[in-house]
Amino acid sequence: MLRTVCLLSFITLLTSAHAAVPSVKVLIAKSLHNVVVEGMDLHKIIHTQHRSQQYNGRKSISFNCSSQRNKKQTVQNGSLLIASLSSPTGLISWGKHKYQGELQLLSDTKTERCDLVNSIPLEAYITTLLSKEMNGTWPVEALKAQAVAARTYAYERLSKSNSGKLYDLESSEKDQVSGTFFDATEKTLLASRETEGEILIGPSGKISPAFFHSKCGGKTLRPDQVWGGVEEGYRSVNCTFCQKTGMKDWNAKLKNTKLVNMVDQVLKKYYSDAIIDQNIRIMPDSLHNSELRLYAGDRLHIVKKSYLRNLAGREVLPSNNFIMSSKNNEIHVEGSGYGHGVGLCQLGALELAKRGYNYRQILSFYFPRHKIKTAYYQ
Numbered sequence: 001m002l003r004t005v006c007l008l009s010f011i012t013l014l015t016s017a018h019a020a021v022p023s024v025k026v027l028i029a030k031s032l033h034n035v036v037v038e039g040m041d042l043h044k045i046i047h048t049q050h051r052s053q054q055y056n057g058r059k060s061i062s063f064n065c066s067s068q069r070n071k072k073q074t075v076q077n078g079s080l081l082i083a084s085l086s087s088p089t090g091l092i093s094w095g096k097h098k099y100q101g102e103l104q105l106l107s108d109t110k111t112e113r114c115d116l117v118n119s120i121p122l123e124a125y126i127t128t129l130l131s132k133e134m135n136g137t138w139p140v141e142a143l144k145a146q147a148v149a150a151r152t153y154a155y156e157r158l159s160k161s162n163s164g165k166l167y168d169l170e171s172s173e174k175d176q177v178s179g180t181f182f183d184a185t186e187k188t189l190l191a192s193r194e195t196e197g198e199i200l201i202g203p204s205g206k207i208s209p210a211f212f213h214s215k216c217g218g219k220t221l222r223p224d225q226v227w228g229g230v231e232e233g234y235r236s237v238n239c240t241f242c243q244k245t246g247m248k249d250w251n252a253k254l255k256n257t258k259l260v261n262m263v264d265q266v267l268k269k270y271y272s273d274a275i276i277d278q279n280i281r282i283m284p285d286s287l288h289n290s291e292l293r294l295y296a297g298d299r300l301h302i303v304k305k306s307y308l309r310n311l312a313g314r315e316v317l318p319s320n321n322f323i324m325s326s327k328n329n330e331i332h333v334e335g336s337g338y339g340h341g342v343g344l345c346q347l348g349a350l351e352l353a354k355r356g357y358n359y360r361q362i363l364s365f366y367f368p369r370h371k372i373k374t375a376y377y378q
């Protein structure tokens, strides 16, 4: 029932452009032994004891995470909300980092350690994130395209926030890397302000999970080519705009046995199959073929290259755009681009902005079947 109510209120939020700016809960640190936060006129709520306290002037508050454990409390997914801290008159600090909004302390009931979450208005989140995911000095139209994509990604995750987790997103490459207050620049402020509340929606009108990456290397990929799940509206587009910037084309060498082992693991994990014969022969490959075809003995196996990249790591295979071939009992890999390759190509967006494209044109290039919709504004 709660889930239905939350979903309905979220749909109302989406259909009403007058809705207030939502807040997003971002996991900023994990497995901490101690947490010290500082700020002016701090307001502290200790949820486990149902009490709150107001401090006047500058105050530093220390939490010992092992003493926060309380088995009697009900927990969600092993996490318990211990405390919330906010400063009505300024920023709140954790170490060198300064945050807007509220800091929330979660206790992991198994490890006696704490996770730290920043609950922050979505627009403030986007403003600081742009400097981390792109560069705060880039042309503002590229930053605006990134702002819409990142806002869409966060907004889509907010729609799933009732899944039991006490946060919506992680500040990491797993989701998107958020910044702190001082990462905001004049340009990132402008980029988020001029696109306030704008998100991408798919052809059916649903919020689309908008993905982005550093450099596609010539052609973007669809989500199903990389992760297997189909997301509506995505197309693979030819992008020549990122060629001259960022990471140069890369190459790697693998031992035959290493590839056999990797393919075997991928087959077992994703295809309910295995390699029986160790004698492998790679079929002619091309850079933008998202699957590797190889014979093991007389059996043909087809595996997603992205699954091999997950196993090998980003250091070995920086992107999903690569060609594999056998030479002298070794596997030679030649690749292009950096990142998963799905959705907005950030270096391509940079080049398009330099050539005078506005953010709507940049987004319609990388998301040709999506539309921009204003979900809310202040």
Ligand SMILES: [Zn+2]
Residues within 6 Å of the ligand: 215, 216, 217, 218, 219, 239, 240, 241, 242, 243, 345, 347, 348
């Ligand atoms: Zn590109």
